[in-house]
Amino acid sequence: MFWIKRYLQAAVPLFAILAAVEWFKGSTAPVDYLSALAWALFAAAIFNFTAWRRYRAALDCRVCDDVTSKAKDKKST
Secondary structure, three states: OHHHHHHHHHHHHHHHHHHHHHHHHOOOOHHHHHHHHHHHHHHHHHHHHHHHHHHHHOOOOHHHHHHHHHHHHHHHO
8 A cells, every 4th residue: 555655646746747837838638638647657657666676675775764764853853
């Protein structure tokens, strides 16, 4: 469930950004929005796959550790 949630958290905002770009360009054809959706899903899949691969291989991730430690510090205060 964690990975599905993470995938949606990446895909939905990316789709919103890409759809907004299409709208600002003035192209409102459904094909343009489907293209934005396809690119958002594809990019989110790459993002999630690399994160999952890092997780499975137990690779050290300095950025991930920084985010986790900052979140823990926030909760303790």
